Each structure stands twice: as C-alpha cells, then as structure tokens.
Amino acid sequence: MNVLVPIKRVVDPYARVKPLPDGSGLDVGSVKFDVNPFDEIAVEEAVRMKEADPSIHVTVVSIGGAECEEQLRKALAYGADEAVLVETNDPMDSTVVATELEAVVRQLNPDLVLMGKQATDDDCNQAGQMLAAKLGWPQATFACKIEVGSGTARVVRETDTGEETLEMNLPCLVTTDLRLNEPRYIPLPGIVRARTKPLSKQPRATSAQPKTRVTRLDSPPPRPAGRKVGSVDELVAALRERGVL
C-alpha cells in the first residue's frame, strides 16, 4: 500500500508574527519555519502504519520554493520513504494546491492521502476536501483515529457535537486533527539517515491560477483594557453593572 502525505512549510506556529506596518505582508524577520503541525501528525500516522506493516510505502510531497526541502527532510527523518518537491515560486491558494496535488496523485497512485486539516499559517481548512473532490474520492476530515484494512479505511472523526465513524473504500483522503497522535521526537540518527533518502524535484504539472489573493494584512484591534476585582462580591457587582447577569 502507498500513502501520500502532502506537507506545507509554515512560519513557526509558536512564534509571534505581526503584519508589516504597510500591511503588505508578514514581518517574519528571523522567525523560523517548520512543518505545519497538522501535517506532522499526518506524517507520524503514516510512519506508524508503516511500522506496523513494512510493506507500506510513505511518500511526502510539498509544493513551493527550494527552501521546502528542509521540511521534506524532516518528514523523511520521521520515517517517510521518499520525498517529492513540486518546485515553484508561483502565488498559490488552496485551489492551486489541490490542483497540483491532484496531478501528483495521478502520477504516484497512492491508496491513501493523509494530510493536515488546515495549515497554521492561513488556517484555511480547504485543500484536503478540494483534492478529494477533484479525485472523486471519499473523504474523512478531522480524524482522531484511523484503521486501514484490506481495501478499506475506518476513520473516527471529530464533529461539532461529538464523534462519528466513517468507513470508506480505498483510495480515500483523510485529514488529521490534533488528537490523532502525538508526533515523536526525532533523534539525531534519523535526521542523518534522512539525508540519504531519495528526494526528487519536479516542476508544476498544471497552469492553474489562484482564485483568491491576500491584498492586505492587519493586526486585529486590541480589546479595551479591563480591570481586576478583589472578591467574588465585587465581581458580581461589576457584572450586574455591566448588565450581563
């Protein structure tokens, strides 16, 4: 079985980043970049499947500039078998990403595409579902448990009101949520070994143009400063005065 895990290079999700004063972009300064944490969960899950069944082959793919090689190497260090970089500096939105990933899927014929539910930079939560639509594959988003059998997948997914279980024939697409797993710590030998794993580069396969573009970035307005109260009685009085009780 072949598993394809698309990953995105994102600005360090734990760093505080602000818009540039003129709103034209992000002030990333010396902030580091990393693998989108939800994609990291997808890589971890694929690697666990491989550890349980060594016949499973895990390919990671990223779309972007040459610098994305760093994130692909990290995914290889997790235990993925090979990496593909669709190298481009073109402007992209989720529709372009889904269209390019569709071409990669047609090229590699995976049985399962496993990817993060959203990227922590643009927070779109679109690419997985768009890709599943283009492929005509069943989808299970927000996965918190995945079991792959022969030709089928059973996915427990989080919903607005609890959880549900979906069963799908392969090939299918699954997007990962926080509670699927906790990605492992990558030991040094893994990172060293990853340097020798295959990483191929290819140009874009389509000429799809983005259908959205970001024209401006701003900081949200700050909340007006509040005050501390000294006791529960004082709190109750303040809430009554505010009219929220």
Place this chain on the structure above:
Amino acid sequence: MKSLFVAFAPGEAEHAAGFFATLGGDWAATEVPPGLVADAAAAALRSASEGFTHIAAVSSMRSKDVLARLAGLLDAAMVTDAVSINSPTSFVRPIIAGTVLATVETMAQPVVVTFRPSGFSGDSAPGQMVSLPTPPEGQAKRTAENVRGGSRPDLSQAKRIVSGGRPLKDAETFERVIGSLADRLGGAVGATRAAVDSGIAPNELQVGQTGKIVAPDLYVAAGISGSTQHMAGIKDSKCIVAINTDPDAPIFEFADFGLVADLFQAVPELASKL
C-alpha cells in the same frame, strides 16, 4: 448577484440575515439534513448551487467539511471564516490563530464562504427556499455516531459560557465545578485544548482557533492561562471574566474583569451568589 445560504443546523438562519444584509443582493436558502456524509452532501449541493454567485454557510466543522469539497467540485474561490465584508469580492478573515486579519480578494465565481456570525448585523430574509436534490449514496458510510450534548445550550450559539482549563484535574471535578456554574447561568460549558487533550473534557467542548469560535455576552474562564490559540476563539465575547491563581496569567490582559483567586473556592462562591 444572487447568493445561496446553506443551513447545516437549526437556528443558523438568523445569523444568515446579518451576513447577507452586509453582502447585499438577493439570497435563497437550502438545508442539508443531518447525517449526510460530505461527499453526498457536496454532490447534492453542486446542482442546487447552479446560478448562484455566492454560496455561504455559518462556520462549523461540518460546513468546512462539506463546503470546501463543494468548492473543489465547482472550481470555486473559497473564503473560510469570514468576519467582515468589504465588497462581494473582498472579505476579511483571521489567519495565524487569529493574530492577523487578512483581506482576501476573490478572483473567480462562484465564491464559497464560511462566516463567523458574530461579525455581522442587519436584517434580510431569503427570497426563496431551495430544496436540496436527492443526494447520491455516500461513498463514505457512517457506521457509528457518538453525539454528546444533553440539556445545555449549544456552545457556538450560547449567550453565556463557562470554560475550564487543566487545573480542573479530572472529568468529574470539571463537571462539578464548571458545569454547576454554567447551569446556574443557563449557559454552555467550554474547555481549553489542554483540558481536552488530557481527557478532562470532551473534544466538542474545545474553544479556540482549532476548536469552536464563540462570541457570548458573558465568557467566564476558570483556570485558563490564555494561550493565543484559546484567545482567538473568545475575543469577540462581549464580557470576559478570568478567574486564575496566577496574577501574571496572560488572560488578565484580555479579561474585562479579572479575579486572582483559587477557582475551587471562587467558582462555587460565584454560583451561590447569582
């Protein structure tokens, strides 16, 4: 310009009025029945959405699941979590866990939008109801479902919310302390990601950028430090109350009223004095 509102849950139509009053133009409404898997729902919506310039729904896990798939089928432009509208082709939405607001221009039609209702006011009504065509059999099959909830109001629409963090220790303590105050207020219960991850509270109660985005009149945060991720989910609340033993907790910077106190004493005391 003609828009289609897709309702996924009861009570969403009232939120749609404000959104479409701001967007302008005529709008129609359709309803996706509960229990329809995403591939079947999106296929049915594909034919229902013919002729509409905008297809919009209230942001939820379900609407994102279905509408992003619909956008893929329609080759549409998509905007997730719109919080305001500049024009029918320009929307504002939060990115990077709500720390930045992005203005997004759409360059194709149709436009598929999920929106956060708290950002919109105004009155409008749907011109017609569109019945959803019979959906195809789902490729995915739902084989089990665990719907939790009970008698409390729905978190994403509640006027009052009491949330707890990891200091609540375990599920029983969480329910006893947080649940009691919520019931006293007639409100919903929420939780931090840390509380959910450690099994103190169920996943659907998670409030924050990757959980539910809420905007109640009153939000009481007990034992919550105020991570960026959590604050992104509550910043549109009208009044935020923080109860925390740590006077330097970041949540005190955001709270309208802060009480430095042990939540195990202060929360029951608050409940008893309401």
